[in-house]
Amino acid sequence: MRSSPLEGRHRALGAKMVPFGGWEMPLSYPSGTLAEHRSCRAGAVVFDVSHLGTLRATGPDAYDRLQKAFTNDLARIGPGRTQYTHLLDDDGSVVDDIIVWWLGDDRFDVMPNASNTDRVRDALGGSGAGAGFRAVDVTGSRAVLAVQGPEARKRLAAVSPEASAVPRNCVAAVEWEATPLTVAGTGYTGEDGVEVAVPAEAAERLWDAVAEAGIVPAGLGARDTLRLEAGLPLHGHELGPGITPLQAGLGWVVRWDKPSFRGREALAAERDRGIHRRLRGLRVEGRRPPREGQAVLQDGEAVGEVTSGNFSPMLETGIALAFVPPDVDFGDELAVDMRGTPITATVVKLPFV
Missing domain, CATH: 3.30.1360.120 (Probable tRNA modification gtpase trme; domain 1)
Incomplete structure (x- = not known):
């Protein structure tokens, strides 16, 4: 540790x-x-x-390396700005969600999740042997x-x-x-x-x-x-292997006008055929907290699964994020199977608070 x-x-x-x-x-x-x-x-x-990673990306090639690796478009911001972005696998699923701190013309602090620092560095090309780019773990x-x-x-x-x-x-x-x-x-x-x-x-x-x-x-x-x-995703729950930005409702982080980024081809194929599930917010009746892995029911049949659930201290009721069929809409009434007991849940717009 x-x-x-x-x-x-x-x-x-x-x-x-x-x-x-x-x-x-x-x-x-x-x-x-x-x-x-x-x-x-x-x-x-x-x-x-402090458990979040920091990769310091520097050199005249740093901008291009990040552009080719990540889904968002640094051209939309500039030095002195931050940007939320994704690193995808070849199948279009999210390896990690990342914040980029653009500190200067050729200096970026890339902030991965705790367990993904090495994966992100490898995707950027490691520490970089040439003078044009380096990605150093300064965590x-x-x-x-x-x-x-x-x-x-x-x-x-x-x-x-x-x-x-x-x-x-x-x-x-x-x-x-x-x-x-x-x-x-x-x-x-x-x-x-x-x-x-x-x-x-x-x-x-x-x-x-x-x-x-x-x-x-x-x-x-x-x-x-x-x-x-706040309805924000957590890697390993709402993002991770088999989960794409489109399924997670984070399509805004993908800039299709970029010529290329890792996983673009697979993600474009999913965009064209349509997603088979999407992330929704559920507000659950009562104070009992839903938990990750519990089934989401529609007319008594399991149609989805809770990815994150807890008691909301501000709403004083149970809330959850869950993957459900894409046609499930705001206001629809579902249920969460809490240890064999179906508890009514309403689909609500995010954020909860």
Whole structure:
């Protein structure tokens, strides 16, 4: 198991530590997941997301390498911006969903999911032997703090006005107490906020300053319930082997006007013939949480499967993401088979919150 540079702070706070993507990370703190979730919706929290990968892609060929590998189109943005994108397999399924931080003309920080860093680097051509391109894994040299919530920017301004001012979907290099930070207006909660990459040796100092500004520590449990309420996909659940962007309702991340990208031919064939399933949101009657793998029923027959499910702290009811037939529409009434008991579920538009 790999450890975050902030592991000592988590243990000192009494965090429950769990394995995640090859890392030992905090699931929750003594206040509990529900309280942490609500703090993010009403105030501001900080997550340690150092388990996310960082591949630093540099060189005059970096732009072309990323364009040929990923589904989205960097030509739609520019330096100082971020972009959500996918890396596909040859069959059109999603190897990983990624955020690209475009830091300069020939410098990109590519942010894969924890367990996929090596796969993404290999897809880009490894570390790159020539002078035209390099992709170096710098994950171990930094920590990443995600400050999220409606009060996130206001409270972070007490620590670093420059970091708090980085706009949504933008990225910038700032300095804090003689320490270089890379700050992106991105997140995974449905709330406003930023993600801050800080050198590992300064991570505890920044964490302490953020906490002193009234920003509450939150663990991966709250991060998951927040992203589910926001209707955001999680790799290994809504994305992964056999799941394409079109099935996941993420066709907007695919730029068909690009001449080529990995998996384009297979994905175009699926687009032309039509998808056989699609991801929908289900709001379930009662407080009982649906769970991954439970069958979705239509007229008593299994027609789909829950990919993520939980209790929504804000709606105070069960919610789920599930793959269902493509003709299932908003307002349709289905059911989730919860250990042999069908519980009524309504198809709703995302996000839930």
